[in-house]
Amino acid sequence: MKLNELLKGLTVLAATADMDTDITDVCYDSRQTAEGGLFVAIAGAETDGHRFIPMAREKGAACVVCQHAPDGDIPYVVVEDSRRALAVIACNWFDHPSREMTMIGVTGTSGKTTSTYLIKSILEQKAGAKVGLIGTIQNMIGSEVLHTERTTPESFELQKLFRRMSDAGCTHVVMEVSSHALTLDRVYGVRFAVGIFTNLSQDHLDFHHTMEAYCDAKAILFDRCDVGVYNADDPWHQRLLAHAQCPRLFLPDLKKNKTPAVIRATGHTIACEFSGNHESPPIKKYTPINKRMIPPMKWRRIIEYIPNIIRSECQDTIISKTSDVIHPILRANSRIPERIKSEAISVLPEKP
Numbered sequence: 001m002k003l004n005e006l007l008k009g010l011t012v013l014a015a016t017a018d019m020d021t022d023i024t025d026v027c028y029d030s031r032q033t034a035e036g037g038l039f040v041a042i043a044g045a046e047t048d049g050h051r052f053i054p055m056a057r058e059k060g061a062a063c064v065v066c067q068h069a070p071d072g073d074i075p076y077v078v079v080e081d082s083r084r085a086l087a088v089i090a091c092n093w094f095d096h097p098s099r100e101m102t103m104i105g106v107t108g109t110s111g112k113t114t115s116t117y118l119i120k121s122i123l124e125q126k127a128g129a130k131v132g133l134i135g136t137i138q139n140m141i142g143s144e145v146l147h148t149e150r151t152t153p154e155s156f157e158l159q160k161l162f163r164r165m166s167d168a169g170c171t172h173v174v175m176e177v178s179s180h181a182l183t184l185d186r187v188y189g190v191r192f193a194v195g196i197f198t199n200l201s202q203d204h205l206d207f208h209h210t211m212e213a214y215c216d217a218k219a220i221l222f223d224r225c226d227v228g229v230y231n232a233d234d235p236w237h238q239r240l241l242a243h244a245q246c247p248r249l250f251l252p253d254l255k256k257n258k259t260p261a262v263i264r265a266t267g268h269t270i271a272c273e274f275s276g277n278h279e280s281p282p283i284k285k286y287t288p289i290n291k292r293m294i295p296p297m298k299w300r301r302i303i304e305y306i307p308n309i310i311r312s313e314c315q316d317t318i319i320s321k322t323s324d325v326i327h328p329i330l331r332a333n334s335r336i337p338e339r340i341k342s343e344a345i346s347v348l349p350e351k352p
Contacts, residue, residue: 001093003063003077006038009088009189010079017063017075024062026093026156028086035060040086043067049082065089087155087188097162098190101132101170105177105187107221108198112151112176113137115198119174127172132165134158134175141168152181155188179217187224195225195246200236215239222246 004019006026024036030052033039039056041049041064053064057074064076065085079085091098106115116135123129130142134153139146139161146161152175153161165173177195181187200215215236222228222244230237 003038006089006092007065007077008092010085012077013080014069014078015076017077021062021075026089028154028156030055030059033059033061036062038062038089039064040082040089041066041070042083042086081185083155084185084188087159087185090156090159091189093156094159094163096189097159097166098173100166101162102172103190103192104172104174104194104196105190105192105221105225106175106196106198107177107179107182107218108196109201111198115196116174116176123172123174129171130169132161132168132170132173132175134161134173136176141165141170144168150180151176151178152186155186158186158190177221179214182220183217190224192221192225193227195221195228197221197228197230197234197237197240199234200240211236212239219244 001023002019003017003021003023006023007019022036023038025034026038026040027033028040028042028049030039030049033056037060039053039061041053041056043049050066050068050070053066053070053074054072056064057072061074064070064074065082066076066078067080067082069078070076104119106112106119113135116133120131120133120140123131131140132142133140135148136151137148139148141164152158162173177187197218200211200218205211205214216239219240219242222230222241223246225246228241228244228246230240
């Protein structure tokens, strides 16, 4: 690929490189530099990639993308933020694979893993979709399990994984989007059809330092999605949505809003309630085969927004059919590797 094609979408501050240069590979680890490759020097928290530009040159790098002009005679391109540049370059190198699939991102302190597994199952079983999953425990392409080292991979690996998913026939991707990934631009250039916020509690303050900064990192997802779903009973939701421009669906503050729940979990029983005018809603109750299917019955943050995903992604599935969707999927996912949480929940369109 030509260098100018790789740099599409980036503002070049200075350059000595020939923009018509053929690039054979892209890397941000100088040890993996290939002859004729492009090395992106990233200033990290522990080390500065600019220190390794000479090594990249020795290994045959044709050009380096950096934040300041390097010493020596290596052709270079200077950009404002090389980490963000890596994300843009990765999108261009793999030909924007995320645009070929419906992207669903889940962020929050807890509940992300279980949420993604349940949503993946709904899309597969009720929409007939082939779904890619990216998360803390493992990555998946349909039923194929892939090893993972972090919740959200670095941008280049992420785009490489998206390309693999798309080429394998995935129509949807459900992924955990960590605050680190949002802050460090690992998902920069990805547009999400649905962004979901579960909750916020104290965590990762060694990185973010304050809860406000932690919340602001999570809020980035709502700047990059077409529809946002959030919990109105989480005390951080107002700050999270302060600058969000996307249409939103919300889950009301149960302490203030008395609207009947769509799904309620009590003991080891699932109750799905469907409201109809002013009549008492009929209740369907399901009892799991074994109690392990529903861990300590705190599942609120997971189940609550599933009807939104059904409404967004399964147009032929009516909300009143929620019980028919949820019950078999919960049974099939009895070993989801994280606590399932819930109390009583309700889904309403946001008030104007």
